[in-house]
Amino acid sequence: MTEPLYELAHLGHAELLTPVYDQSLAFLIEVYGLTLVTESGGSAYLRGWGDHDLTTLKLTSADHAGLGHVGWRAVSPQALERRVAALQERGVAGDWIDGDVGHGKAYTFRVPSGQRMEIYYESEKYQAPAGQQSYLPNQPQTSVGRGVGAARIDHINVLAHDVVSVRGFMSETLGFKLREHLVPPGQDEAGAWMSLMNKAHDLAITREPTTTAGRLHHLAYAVENREDVLRAADVFCELGASIEFGPAKHSRTQGFFLYVLEPGGNRIEVFSGGIHIFAPDWEPVLWTTEGQGRSTAWGLDVPVTFHSHATPVVP
Amino acid sequence: MTEPLYELAHLGHAELLTPVYDQSLAFLIEVYGLTLVTESGGSAYLRGWGDHDLTTLKLTSADHAGLGHVGWRAVSPQALERRVAALQERGVAGDWIDGDVGHGKAYTFRVPSGQRMEIYYESEKYQAPAGQQSYLPNQPQTSVGRGVGAARIDHINVLAHDVVSVRGFMSETLGFKLREHLVPPGQDEAGAWMSLMNKAHDLAITREPTTTAGRLHHLAYAVENREDVLRAADVFCELGASIEFGPAKHSRTQGFFLYVLEPGGNRIEVFSGGIHIFAPDWEPVLWTTEGQGRSTAWGLDVPVTFHSHATPVVP
Amino acid sequence: MTEPLYELAHLGHAELLTPVYDQSLAFLIEVYGLTLVTESGGSAYLRGWGDHDLTTLKLTSADHAGLGHVGWRAVSPQALERRVAALQERGVAGDWIDGDVGHGKAYTFRVPSGQRMEIYYESEKYQAPAGQQSYLPNQPQTSVGRGVGAARIDHINVLAHDVVSVRGFMSETLGFKLREHLVPPGQDEAGAWMSLMNKAHDLAITREPTTTAGRLHHLAYAVENREDVLRAADVFCELGASIEFGPAKHSRTQGFFLYVLEPGGNRIEVFSGGIHIFAPDWEPVLWTTEGQGRSTAWGLDVPVTFHSHATPVVP
Amino acid sequence: MTEPLYELAHLGHAELLTPVYDQSLAFLIEVYGLTLVTESGGSAYLRGWGDHDLTTLKLTSADHAGLGHVGWRAVSPQALERRVAALQERGVAGDWIDGDVGHGKAYTFRVPSGQRMEIYYESEKYQAPAGQQSYLPNQPQTSVGRGVGAARIDHINVLAHDVVSVRGFMSETLGFKLREHLVPPGQDEAGAWMSLMNKAHDLAITREPTTTAGRLHHLAYAVENREDVLRAADVFCELGASIEFGPAKHSRTQGFFLYVLEPGGNRIEVFSGGIHIFAPDWEPVLWTTEGQGRSTAWGLDVPVTFHSHATPVVP
Secondary structure, three states: OOOOOOEEEEEEEEEEOOOOHHHHHHHHHHOOEEEEEEEEEEEEEEOOOOOOOOEEEEEEEEOOOOEEEEEEEEEEEHHHHHHHHHHHOOOEEEEEEEEEEEEEEEEEEEEOOOOOEEEEEEEEEEEOOOOOOOOOOOOOOOOOOOOOOOOEEEEEEEEOHHHHHHHHHHHHHHHOOOEEEEEOOOOOEEEEEEEEOOOOOOOOEEOOOOOOOOOOEEEEEEEEEEEEHHHHHHHHHHHOEEEEEEEEEOOOOEEEEEEEOOOOOOOEHHHEEEOOOOOOOOOEEEOOOOOOOEEEEEOOOOOHHHHOOOHHHOO | OOOOOOOOOEEEEEEEEEEEEHHHHHHHHHHHOOOEEEEOOOEEEEEEOOOOOOOOOOEEEEEEEEEEEOOOOOOOOHHHHHHHHHHHHHHOOEEEEEEOOEEEEEEEEEOOOEEEEEEEOOOOEEEOOOOOOOOOOOOOOOOOOOOOOOEEEEEEEEEEOOOHHHHHHHHHOOOOEEEEEOOOOOOOOOOEEEOOOOOOOOOOEEEOOOOOOEEEEEEEEEEEOOOHHHHHHHHHHOOOOEEEEEEEOOOOOOEEEEEEEEEOOOEEEEEEEOOOOOOOOOOOEEEEEOOOOOOOOOOOOOOHHHHOOOOOOOO | OOOOOOEEEEEEEEEEEEOOHHHHHHHHHHHHHEEEEEEEEOOOEEOOOOEOOOOEEEEEEEEEEEEEEEEEEOOOOHHHHHHHHHHOOOOEEEEEOOOOOOOOOOEEEEEEOEEEEHHHHHHHHOOOOOOOOOOOOOOOOOOOOOOOOEEEEEEEEEEEOOOOHHHHHHHHHHHOEEEEEOOOOOOOOEEEEEEEEOOOOOOEEEOOOOOOOOOOEEEEEOOOOHHHHHHHHOOOHHOOOOOOEEEEEEEOOOOOEEEEEEEOOOOOEEEEOOOOOOOOOOOOEEEEEOOOOEEEEEOOOHHHHHHHHEEEOOO | OOOOOOEEEEEEEEEEOOOOHHHHHHHHHHOOOOOEEEEEEOEEEEEOOOOEEEEEEEEOOOOEEEEEEEEEEEHHHHHHHHHHHHHHHOOOEEEOOOOOOOOOOOEEOOOOOOOEEEOOEEEOOOOOOOOOOOOOOOOOOOOOOOOOOOOOOEEEEEEEEOOOHHHHHHHHHHOOEEEEEEOOOOOOOEEEEEEOOOOOOOOOEEOOOOOOOEEEEEEEOOOOOOHHHHHHHHHHHHHHOEEEEEEEEEEOOOEEEEEEEOOOEEEEEEEEEEEEOOOOOOOOEEEOOOOOOOOOOOOOOOOHHHHOOOOOOOO
């Protein structure tokens, strides 16, 4: 038996591209509830109030929306070296970069589905300034009630033409574990949900319906409970953001969800809950149908845009 | 830098001793909401509806209440061997046993504070019979609304005369990570909260105020959210169980809690939430005071019995 | 200024007709969570655990599904007499009946949209038997966690060809107050939401799309909070009941809702929350559109069946 | 049988006195989450975001904390006249005043326990300015997430030496209905909970332990659900407000509560839920003991200050 790998610790950050930087930034701060850490080099660095790292979202001005890159934190410098070696053994071309706001040197590469990812170990912890320190020392800062109050980065969903191949790559080189997958009868695998340790998913890979590579389906931040998601629905409506899908319960992961598009067009989720995975020999759950009300747990139909829209938008 | 160990996966099960077996069993089933898997050899084997393993609680008739043993599941057969080697290197006397209902061979030993623990890898997954299969294949069975509906085993709290020494032992031999600890001014360490992967704690070690060794403070099962804990408070009262402490919010772990004593005298918790720990270099949070409302997050006083009562009861 | 009438106290009970009596009864008890009080004369009398009256739902075997009648309780014997006089003055043909399980003499009549209604004052309070008495004397019995645990009767929605006329009748003869109404541009009034005292609605009247008179749109029982509605969604799915609509938030009333059809075909709601109406001069809220995401608060589309299906089913 | 009176509609507003006006005002706005409507004549007029009236709280600078007055809104001008007549018939000395910010002419008088109260009919509805209008027209304005987000005025608790006498007065002259009362064995009545229509209570009268008359025990605003109360506990702690009592569940009313003192010393509650009272012949629930965990539903002890502290503070 091959031992499970525990070499990556968590989703560290994501970079979103936007053609309307000012509006996207305002949305992420005022509506989604993130906090601006700093702006530098045409990018804004943001964080959720419950994030222990300095920054978990980089917003970069670009000519179209989409995913800049995804950063995964290794559990140790040694684990980082081992993962880079595994990538190189597999013939993945990559480069070391010196780092960015919030983290040290990183190995950057493209996954087979075209998204740029990086792995790194050195990360800067957030130190709350006076006035923002929580009365509970095990919390990185006071909670933020602004907008929907997105608390901490949770997971990312990318698109791939060949889901099986990409999830195999993520598993073999980086230690992602397959938790659930969807294979509709007579079709190729339509989705794979993977995680690193105890979460339902840190990474989802779903099928790309177009010929474009490297697209982002959505980025999710978590809130503490389902009531926070319901409250988020009200807040989005009050602040003029249009809800695409939810609140409802996912069938895969069982998370409680709500999706909106930020002004740049990237899909953003407010997520809560999800099953906990403790078994080291978890057997991937095979879903064989989208029908019979099981695309979502309670039978809510998935809107067409949820399958068709991703960023960048295909012309 | 030493790399973090990810060799144990989760709290697998606990064995509670009770002098009133029938009453304890009825309470665990009807009030706490567990399900009886089987009875064998003077013990009952129970499970929460959300547990993926066959059984997570063994209830054994004895002349006094207390902790029979605690079982931890390793992430692989190799990890099991490595942990046994580490224990033996440290001179811990232990024995291999053939297994029990729900798990295979296990290495059993006493921790320095006197509790018996065991580690094992082979574990039997629960297979829901027809009629109890959930409509969601990623859930081990239909949810159970009986009593408070305790869903899955979460953590255990044992007492130790020398908290620092015992937590060091758990860390060095088994890979438990210190997440938070309490050192009141001028006193020895009063408590340590440790976890294996992403949870706030799988194991708490708090100071034993008597000369007895090997005592249990409490065993906790989790429910999905805080509303479930509030509902549990009503259910306990309606069913005649007396609440010792809660519902309220812990300062350490930030979990939402509720404690009762089962008829045998063992303390049982209904727990929800808790911080998530993703940083592989998490710096243990040092709490230096019990005062100023921070024994609990919102200032609720801790009842005297919470510090004095444990099982077995000291004569 | 005409003074507001406070002559009716609350929705007392409803009678549902079903062509599959045994299945409807089993559903109402095991899935919806009501309790059977007694069976008599081909009808079952049921109650929610939070109902203070002996019975709030009468289920009667019939050759088709539909509404038997609706019972409203007057605030006093004198108010009952005054309301009967008002009905008679208006030329409404009615009859006094001796009463039924749970209530005394009642005046029965048909409203202009064809539904049979009755008003009465004498009502039997529920007395919980030993073992079902709550630990809280201000609660009629212990809470019931069976199925979705529907707690108390809340409101009823009937169909009418001429909404304005029927709501005028209910207002002028019985003192129902118009709280909200929907008039889509260029159309007749499509819905009216009316209440007696502080609730968002005790009665909804929506437009009948067919030529049939006297149809029922849905009957609702309330649960305490939104988490209970979310939990109900899981329970319905686990027990094989198909969700028609929800959970989501209504725009009118702001209640949090979930609809299913009981086996006989009658639509049943699990409802929670809703705005509170305290102003004695509440100005009816005029909604002029169903579009732009406001049929439901967060934009969820209304399923076609919600507009087309009612009982009896039009052949 | 005497018919129940429905002559008063709701608690309209309360006036709190404070010796530290600026701090009290800042607390009510930034921490409690109320909104300032205007300041005039040494008083601030505030409102909860869910209040339909222009203002529900008047804060007045004074040399000590306490209750300025309580205002109750009548259901009609005629009901107002009838209640004034009833008061005058009973020999209660009162005066007509011209009105205040938010309401028209009012009849002001002292109840037997010494608090000043007034009744009125004309009330100004709140009209949200552009930018604060909710997307839901049945809501007076956008929700406010600032601080604990107190939503709407709910009830007031005053102290009386002779509870029975004062509740009789409130019932006979103004139509308050007794819902629950507490008579500990061998003692005088210790508390009475009264309401006007469907709420568990609009007014609580509890026993004054000192010789002072006219004191305020607490004023409560409601939030939508129990999660909001739990969230409020975190917010109070983060903002440095010390929690006196709760979150927990009341036995009387079953409301979910949380108490703090505002900087002036007046006790403020965040309240959610509570039983619904629909029966026009509701039989007052008699509580005969404070013991056995029933001062609060789940057994939480009542802090000494909750019985001893009221405003003004007795020197």
